[in-house]
Amino acid sequence: xxxxxxxxxxxxxxxxxxxxxxxxFTSNKARYCKATGSASxxxxxxxxxxxxxxxxxxxxxxxxxxxxxxxxxWYRVEALxxxxxxxxxxxxxxxxRATARFTRVRALHLKGKPRFADxxxxxxxxxxxxxxxxxxxAKPYPWLEKVYLKRMSxxxxxxxxxxxxxxxxxxxxxxxxxxxxxxxxxSFVSKCRQLRVLDLIESEVIHDGTDxxxxxxxxxxxxxxxxxxxxxxxxxxxxxxxxxxxxxxxxKLRLNRYVSIGQxxxxxxxxxxxxxxxxxxxxxxxxxxQGDQELDYGTAFAACRSLVCLSGFREIIPDYLPAIYPVCAxxxxxxxxxxxxxxxxxxxxxxxxxxxxxxWVLDSICDEGLQAVAATxxxxxxxxxxxxxxxxxxxxxxxxxxxxxxxxxxxxxxSILYFCQRMTNEAVIAMSKNCPDLVxxxxxxxxxHKPDPVTGEPMDDGFGAIVMNCKKLTRLAVSGLxxxxxxxxxxxxxxxxxxxxxxxxxxxxMGLKYVxxxxxxxxxxxxxxxxxxxxxxxxxxHHCYYMRxxxxxxxxxxxxGCQEIAHAMPRLVVEVIRSADMEMDDFxxxxxxxxxxxxxRIDAPKxxxxx
Amino acid sequence: xERRVNYKNDVNLKATELRLGLPxxxxxxxxxxxxxxxxxxxxxxxxxxxxxxxxxxVTEVGNDDHHDSTAPPAKAQVIVGWPxxxxxxxxxxxxxxxxxxxxxxxxxxxxxxAPYLRKIDLKVHRSYPELLEALENMFKLTIxxxxxxxxxxxxxxxxxxxxxxxxWMLVGDVPWQMFISSCKRLRIIKGSEARGLGCI
Numbered sequence: 001x002x003x004x005x006x007x008x009x010x011x012x013x014x015x016x017x018x019x020x021x022x023x024x025f026t027s028n029k030a031r032y033c034k035a036t037g038s039a040s041x042x043x044x045x046x047x048x049x050x051x052x053x054x055x056x057x058x059x060x061x062x063x064x065x066x067x068x069x070x071x072x073x074w075y076r077v078e079a080l081x082x083x084x085x086x087x088x089x090x091x092x093x094x095x096x097r098a099t100a101r102f103t104r105v106r107a108l109h110l111k112g113k114p115r116f117a118d119x120x121x122x123x124x125x126x127x128x129x130x131x132x133x134x135x136x137x138a139k140p141y142p143w144l145e146k147v148y149l150k151r152m153s154x155x156x157x158x159x160x161x162x163x164x165x166x167x168x169x170x171x172x173x174x175x176x177x178x179x180x181x182x183x184x185x186x187s188f189v190s191k192c193r194q195l196r197v198l199d200l201i202e203s204e205v206i207h208d209g210t211d212x213x214x215x216x217x218x219x220x221x222x223x224x225x226x227x228x229x230x231x232x233x234x235x236x237x238x239x240x241x242x243x244x245x246x247x248x249x250x251x252k253l254r255l256n257r258y259v260s261i262g263q264x265x266x267x268x269x270x271x272x273x274x275x276x277x278x279x280x281x282x283x284x285x286x287x288x289x290q291g292d293q294e295l296d297y298g299t300a301f302a303a304c305r306s307l308v309c310l311s312g313f314r315e316i317i318p319d320y321l322p323a324i325y326p327v328c329a330x331x332x333x334x335x336x337x338x339x340x341x342x343x344x345x346x347x348x349x350x351x352x353x354x355x356x357x358x359x360w361v362l363d364s365i366c367d368e369g370l371q372a373v374a375a376t377x378x379x380x381x382x383x384x385x386x387x388x389x390x391x392x393x394x395x396x397x398x399x400x401x402x403x404x405x406x407x408x409x410x411x412x413x414x415s416i417l418y419f420c421q422r423m424t425n426e427a428v429i430a431m432s433k434n435c436p437d438l439v440x441x442x443x444x445x446x447x448x449h450k451p452d453p454v455t456g457e458p459m460d461d462g463f464g465a466i467v468m469n470c471k472k473l474t475r476l477a478v479s480g481l482x483x484x485x486x487x488x489x490x491x492x493x494x495x496x497x498x499x500x501x502x503x504x505x506x507x508x509x510m511g512l513k514y515v516x517x518x519x520x521x522x523x524x525x526x527x528x529x530x531x532x533x534x535x536x537x538x539x540x541x542h543h544c545y546y547m548r549x550x551x552x553x554x555x556x557x558x559x560x561g562c563q564e565i566a567h568a569m570p571r572l573v574v575e576v577i578r579s580a581d582m583e584m585d586d587f588x589x590x591x592x593x594x595x596x597x598x599x600x601r602i603d604a605p606k607x608x609x610x611x
Numbered sequence: 612x613e614r615r616v617n618y619k620n621d622v623n624l625k626a627t628e629l630r631l632g633l634p635x636x637x638x639x640x641x642x643x644x645x646x647x648x649x650x651x652x653x654x655x656x657x658x659x660x661x662x663x664x665x666x667x668x669v670t671e672v673g674n675d676d677h678h679d680s681t682a683p684p685a686k687a688q689v690i691v692g693w694p695x696x697x698x699x700x701x702x703x704x705x706x707x708x709x710x711x712x713x714x715x716x717x718x719x720x721x722x723x724x725a726p727y728l729r730k731i732d733l734k735v736h737r738s739y740p741e742l743l744e745a746l747e748n749m750f751k752l753t754i755x756x757x758x759x760x761x762x763x764x765x766x767x768x769x770x771x772x773x774x775x776x777x778x779w780m781l782v783g784d785v786p787w788q789m790f791i792s793s794c795k796r797l798r799i800i801k802g803s804e805a806r807g808l809g810c811i
Contacts, residue, residue, distance in 0.1 A: 020667075116695075118698070119691075119692030119693070119695045119697070119698075120691055120692050120698060121691065121692045150685045176697075202697065202699055202700075204699070204751070227655070228663060230699065234727050237726070254793070258727055260727075283730060285721070285727060297776075297790075314703070337700075338703055338704070340789075362704075385702065386696070387694065389694070390694050390696045390701055390704075392693075392694075419694060419696075444694055444695065446693075446694045448693070503693070503695070528692075529690075556738075593682075
């Protein structure tokens with residue numbers, strides 16, 4: 001699994017996926033079934049052997065999908081040689097079908113719930129259970145080594161079964177998952193003797209009370225990566241210290257906020273080979289006379305000569321920041337998104353970070369802090385600015401001034417996520433011109449329907465410029481006051497856009513029509529609270545077939561309209577999700593629609609109606 | 612909600628008015644068209660109740676732009692899932708602040724000799740005895756009874772708190788509400804220090 005510094009892999013994934021691969025699945029399967037099991041002619045057999053050897057080197061998912069379409073022989077060989085299986089929507093294909101086609105899989109990458117589930121727009125227990133996949137894989141894939149899950153529900157039993165079923169299991173990465181707790185972690189780590197990677201990223205971990213860190217087997221461990229910064233419960237520090245001491249290969253360690261700076265020090269001096277470090281609390285425990293303050297944290301950081309990625313700083317006391325000076329010059333990734341620091345505190349750090357490529361930060365640094373970033377970080381590729389105060393209609397610590405500065409200083413920027421209270425078209429247009437390499441542009445003006453504060457105009461022109469000038473753009477999130485014109489621009493110029501997020505925008509059905517008709521590469525469309533109705537959806541139906549999913553909540557869709565769509569498109573699963581106590585209304589609260597080879601799923605909860 | 616208040620103000624006149632329609636049917640402000648705004652309001656209100664993990668202090672939907680100006684301006688409205696920040700991130704930042712509207716008032720609690728701190732939500736408790744009992748349960752210790760004259764004499768532990776001025780005060784001296792609004796963090800001291808307070 002390729003990992004860049006940041007957790008969000010979605011853009012990398014999309015680049016590799018051919019839009020129609022799993023639809024072709026069925027037709028190829030029909031062709032495949034015609035072929036008998038008897039031996040082919042000699043030349044064919046030789047060719048297949050050669051092909052098999054060659055295809056082992058092919059890693060790109062998109063290329064593999066293309067290869068599988070050449071002919072039935074190539075389809076067969078490709079299926080034999082695919083070792084990394086990516087499923088973008090766990091309901092698009094059944095575990096049984098996947099394991100039947102791909103028989104030698106070593107790594108599974110599975111995604112479940114749609115992204116809007118992160119923002120409480122989807123009731124809990126909607127689905128995306130890992131269990132059926134786990135059970136389906138146990139026999140066909142005895143050599144399974146890696147599992148990467150995003151937005152899936154995983155239980156404690158699943159974790160235990162995972163470790164028991166695959167003796168050579170090496171890597172588990174859980175991103176935005178839930179349903180499991182420290183008990184499950186304990187069973188998993190104790191049984192998984194070859195474990196190299198255990199990464200828990202922004203997942204919800206239930207507190208069962210088990211001391212899971214102590215459950216790692218004794219003796220030298222193979223651990224290369226241990227990430228548990230999202231675990232909101234104390235851990236047994238002594239056990240962790242012993243674990244780190246016996247993990248000579250450990251490169252990535254991200255601690256949770258129950259590890260103090262004094263404890264961090266002790267870990268760092270045991271593991272100077274670390275490349276990725278999550279610092280935990282980054283302040284001392286407030287117990288009198290503990291003497292944490294006397295330690296020279298700077299030397300601990302200086303000893304970590306390979307450190308390139310820093311995060312954590314969960315309850316930072318700015319006095320300790322100078323400790324990281326020795327590593328700043330080498331840092332390529334810095335995550336301050338939990339650190340409430342101001343511009344003055346940021347400047348001495350950021351002015352040393354010449355090599356920085358990924359920077360996550362809170363808006364507490366204000367425009368001034370962003371100007372400091374722009375002045376130094378010429379290699380910046382990804383910037384995320386999160387709000388300390390996630391409310392509407394409050395004063396904006398960051399604004400168009402910060403965005404303008406970044407666009408001028410960081411012209412190699414590829415990905416930006418920017419939360420703010422005010423933004424002008426001018427600054428957005430400037431960014432579209434200064435940063436032509438932009439692939440991901442996500443601007444969240446937190447006040448809904450907010451126009452440009454200087455001109456009073458909608459934000460149409462700004463976003464229009466982005467799609468026009470940023471020729472590589474594949475992911476876009478829009479906000480502020482937007483008319484149908486903005487969508488006209490997106491449909492006309494956003495030819496490479498694969499993911500589009502819309503909230504509180506547009507005037508009429510035309511907006512959605514423009515997008516569905518124009519954005520030929522659109523894969524994931526998520527819309528909330530916008531005035532788009534049945535007519536718009538109907539007009540763009542032919543395109544929905546090529547999308548991974550469509551989400552529309554609190555729009556103008558009627559039940560009847562959705563029913564018609566379900567009838568017209570048998571290969572799409574049309575889910576209507578309502579809140580538990582809401583009656584069947586004329587308007588559909590949430591529509592979640594996705595292509596699938598399997599038809600309606602059987603594990604839907606009662607508030608989900610599949611039409 | 613504000614609209615209902617409005618209606619009540621008018622009721623004295625309207626209730627006695629002779630009309631042909633059904634009661635309440637001619638109130639223009641209350642006529643709700645089947646628009647997305649209505650849908651949004653109902654669904655979000657109801658859905659808010661069914662969401663187990665809600666974002667900070669969600670109350671009702673804001674429909675400012677499209678409704679009559681007769682409705683008085685709504686107080687701080689929060690929409691479900693807006694701004695789009697993961698609840699995990701929101702709650703992490705919240706626990707860094709001691710005073711948060713509507714979502715609990717978490718303060719750190721340290722106990723002398725314990726390896727790490729805990730957090731307790733002051734808003735959950737309504738009185739000192741409740742708070743002290745919770746602390747006793749959390750740390751498995753006995754604090755004992757408070758007396759104005761002698762503090763927490765008779766036990767090994769005494770609860771203290773840091774107030775807004777940065778001073779360390781004994782828990783229990785001031786009225787509960789005053790304590791809640793000024794307490795920044797708690798520290799349970801033990802041993803001779805605790806007993807010493809009784810002698811002052």
